[in-house]
Amino acid sequence: MSLPTTRERSHELFVQLVALPADDPARGPLREQLAALHTPLARSLTRRFTNRGEPSEDLQQVAMLGLVKAIDRYDPERGAAFTTFATPTVLGELRRHFRDTGWAVHVPRGLQEARAAVQKAVDELSTTLERAPNASEIATHLGISREQVLEALEVAEAYASVPLEGGSGDDSGSPAATLGALDQALAQVEDRAALRPLLAELGEREQRILYLRFFEERSQSQIAAEVGISQMHVSRLLARTLTQLREGMHAA
Amino acid sequence: MQPGHQVRMQVPAVTGFVGVLRATVAGLGARLDLDLDTVEDLRLAVSEAAALLLGRDVRGAVLDAEVTVVDDGLVVTLSAQVADTSPPSRESFAWTVLTALSHEASATTEGDRLELSLPFRRLVD
Numbered sequence: 001m002s003l004p005t006t007r008e009r010s011h012e013l014f015v016q017l018v019a020l021p022a023d024d025p026a027r028g029p030l031r032e033q034l035a036a037l038h039t040p041l042a043r044s045l046t047r048r049f050t051n052r053g054e055p056s057e058d059l060q061q062v063a064m065l066g067l068v069k070a071i072d073r074y075d076p077e078r079g080a081a082f083t084t085f086a087t088p089t090v091l092g093e094l095r096r097h098f099r100d101t102g103w104a105v106h107v108p109r110g111l112q113e114a115r116a117a118v119q120k121a122v123d124e125l126s127t128t129l130e131r132a133p134n135a136s137e138i139a140t141h142l143g144i145s146r147e148q149v150l151e152a153l154e155v156a157e158a159y160a161s162v163p164l165e166g167g168s169g170d171d172s173g174s175p176a177a178t179l180g181a182l183d184q185a186l187a188q189v190e191d192r193a194a195l196r197p198l199l200a201e202l203g204e205r206e207q208r209i210l211y212l213r214f215f216e217e218r219s220q221s222q223i224a225a226e227v228g229i230s231q232m233h234v235s236r237l238l239a240r241t242l243t244q245l246r247e248g249m250h251a252a
Numbered sequence: 253m254q255p256g257h258q259v260r261m262q263v264p265a266v267t268g269f270v271g272v273l274r275a276t277v278a279g280l281g282a283r284l285d286l287d288l289d290t291v292e293d294l295r296l297a298v299s300e301a302a303a304l305l306l307g308r309d310v311r312g313a314v315l316d317a318e319v320t321v322v323d324d325g326l327v328v329t330l331s332a333q334v335a336d337t338s339p340p341s342r343e344s345f346a347w348t349v350l351t352a353l354s355h356e357a358s359a360t361t362e363g364d365r366l367e368l369s370l371p372f373r374r375l376v377d
Contacts, residue, residue, distance in 0.1 A: 122288060131287060131289065131375060132287040132288040132289035132290075133287060133288060134282075134285040134286060134287045134288065134374075135282050135283070135285055136285050150279070150282055150283060153282055153288075153291075154275070154279065188343060188348075189343060189344065189345050189348055190341060190343040190344060191344055191345050192345075195345055213352065214348060214349050214352040215348075215352075217352055219289045220289045220292055220293070221288075221289050231288065231289065231292070232292075234292075235292035235295070235296075238292075238296060239295065239296060239299065242296060242299065242300060242349065243299070245345070246300075246303050246346075249345075250307065
């Protein structure tokens, strides 16, 4: 009797794995066997990235993480071979790794990548400089040309029309406190009667950002640090809020 | 880009074109190495100033924009022929917003035109 092929062995293990409930202790050894069986796939996918100067042991671990994720999600009943199913998951994990850990190791190619790199550089530089960086500073930090930075910033702007993520993610200060501060600040503003109901309709975070930027005159970076979101996000929220207020005032 | 260089634009006095002005002005700001806080403030200021003019019943059907490179930054000027040429009230919310974005913002009336001038300066470390 001949030995089963990798594919047959893999299929057999997956059939056993999916039959077990999620908390069954027998899943552990099965997953390990599957991971060991498919390690060559992870290794070959990792090789696509090795020219980027990252020590390949770290990368191999990242790839294995992707592999395990794929093992947990794979359903042998669906018919696709595991290797076909796992490849995008492993590659995705490797790409995310490059995105999250220093761009110094690889120069961004497409605009999409450059945009993500610029965004990250803005956050890092804002922390070290304690103000927002300019295009030259970002270019130096990333080791790319200023023109690439400028292009990426234009792409970032194009993305600004994408809806903002939901949820306020803000647990500091009560809505009443911010609204109170805004209200006091408005004492100097003559069209406050029309504004008040519009301001009351804003979310707590929007009220706070508006107050900090226009009445406390904090910079967008300072507000970003204080509220715990990115500067780009502050900018978008401000733009959206001002538009909303203008439209509300116009309609009144 | 040298001090004195100017970029002039004229767009239909329609909200949809304000984005064109916004993108161009912000692009110039970034190219002049203004910090990104200031570049984002430029966008907000262009929107706010354009809305102010468009709210005044534009007669000439066009909005004029001029960006002048100065020593330490740029000056954006938006103007239009409007029905009501009185400068915006210093106590209005719109003016509060504009002056928070550009501290030296000013409004001038010239004949039947209202002109809003917004200087933005490079940070000095």
